[in-house]
Amino acid sequence: MNYFSSNFKLGILGGGQLGKMLLNDTRKFDIYTCVLDSSNEAPCKIASNEFHLGDLMDFDAVYNFGKQVDVLTIEIENVNVDALEALEKEGIKVYPASKTLRTIQNKARQKLFYTDNNLPTSPFTRFAYTTEVKEAIDHGSLTVPFVWKSAQFGYDGQGVKIVKSVSDLDGLPNVECIAEELVPFKNELAVIVARTLSGESKNFPVVEMEFHPEANQVEYVICPARIPEDVAQKAIDVALRTSEAFNHVGLLAVEMFQTQNDEILINEVAPRPHNSGHQSIEASYTSQFEQHLRAILDLPLGRTDSKVGGVMVNLVGAEGYSGNVVYENISAIMGLDGVTPHIYGKKQTRPFRKMGHVTIVDQDINMARTIAEEVKSTIKVISE
Template sequence: MEKLVTSNLKLGIIAGGQLGKMLIQEAGKWNIITYVLDNDENCPARSIASHYIKGDNLSFESVYEFGKMVDVLTFEIENVNIEALKRLKAEGVRILPDPDILELIQDKGLQKQFYESHGIPTSPFKLYDSESSIKEDIEKGQLNYPLVQKLRKGGYDGRGVAVLNNSDDFPKLLPGASLIEEKVEIAKEISVIVARNKSGEVKCYPVVEMLFDPAANLVDKLICPSSISVEQSEKAITFAGRIIELLDMEGLLAVEFFIDTKGEVIVNEMAPRTHNSGHHTIESIITSQFEQHLRSILNLPLGSTNPKLPSVMINILGAEGFEGPVIYEGLTESMAIEGVKIHLYGKKITKPYRKMGHVTVLSSTLESALNKAEKVKQLIKVKS
């Protein structure tokens, strides 16, 4: 087991959004020196990082020069210049999770092939180089509606995805290399976060259930514990653990699943980092996902993933029709409700559906937490 040297350990984080900020908040408890790379001088993490470096996460030069400043390099976003990471790795910089794993996960087509080759259940798919070839197969009857198109690279938070239910949706096709998969008849969407360190220790968090805002295509509520069966929960946890072992990965992995209308558990996609579906862990689980990520990449003993109380998390999103300097409504009233924990990310400008923060509601029962969360959702508004 490696020693944690808090007096001089330099941790680099590529991208300084809310995930980077919350990771730095945990690193600060251990007196770790933190560096953050981000092009946005007003990024949330800048205000608390030990050192802010202005630079583009897709620029070879920015990523390479940044990596040489630190002892351990990690990231809060998948869109990172892989060639720079590989050069740094070859020169001895510790990058966790490994660049080869990030390269696979960056490409949703390679992800699907990985699941297929290892017998991990996922929806049937085909890979395409362009939208024109997709149109040809639709016209030939080789693809049948409804179907889902996902760009192989660059998509996040619902972007880079097109759902085509019939021929009227034909204009929704996105340009670029993509995959087409059968539209799953979804009963529930769930997520499992799993961590693994260099010693091979693996810990999975309890399954969470995700309810989505159809307009924003973002998580509206996150529920823990989930309402799925014990068998379904065990399957999801087993698959998540198997995936991180197959990847031989050090770090935190979020695996999102569909449960279809037949009750089958199907892998949707994964992210090699802390994740929106784990924000509740800050208050509701003994070890938060951010602390666990640090433990895993520093090869420290992994922390307990046992829950404290039932919880519901809601995202605080920018209200539709508002863009500009942020104004929050309803925070005081929400804080008067027992068990409400508010996290504001520090973004100066609001936009429709932009993630501005989150709220975790803890209660003795899940029903009580859900009722309180609904009150908070009605109270808090983000305007300009």
């Protein structure tokens, strides 16, 4: 099929920043795009060829949108999977497939998938309701500390809580959930794997992630990860095995823990472009977004190694500020060597909302990390 400057239509479910960055590459290739999102102010609206308003969890909205395109992909997991399954039966190509997405959407099913496929992950217990977690603690079958995770709809640090005492469960939604053993890890790592319908597979380098202690969001992504080569290879091997088990098409971001004994445990996965790959835009030969397009269109995959060390800094709304966004001191950071800001186009800020990111590149990854610290302390995402 001819995808370039043709009648081919690529559909994207979700109009957020991941979709916006994906559209940079569809524009580069002159691929016609249609985007579905529930917000008329979605970042993708200005860059897509067609923008459709609709609820991503509504069967009819997703189904009717999907009938208008040739290939359908996602930039967020929270979409109506029943509609995707119906579209597949009618011959629409959907990547990732509805079967893959149905497993990944639910963290309990996702964890069971790892155990069923002999993939390393931390021990866990599945519960139909959060109240059952309290009962398990009372009966002695579960002990603190552990990590409580909502089985569905967790995103950007939401739906996750470290439980150190029974009182920490107060106020949590009474939903299907898992209680996961708290892993005393050295590092949180990630590897993005790209896979085509033909079976070609390539991985990006291992990245190291540093998280905000309160928001449970990634603050820094460091590529390459500052870990021993043998540990990096273990992480890559686990990511490739995970990709093969899912038999996915497109990108699969595999988030992992490096334990104190240098073992690798899978935390969770995302079947789409991911926050842990943003530095690839400036630092890699092929960005994760271009690679996702290559994969879902069954084109040859691009080179995945880095041209230069890269660190990504997430720009999130500052605490205490809500309303029309202002990026304070952005011109100051642009005066630093190797710094490139990405502004997502969200007009309204609120505490910890992802508003953009900044990439810092340098031949010396430690120097890039030092500059990243300066960037983080200089720029502020506030409101008018």
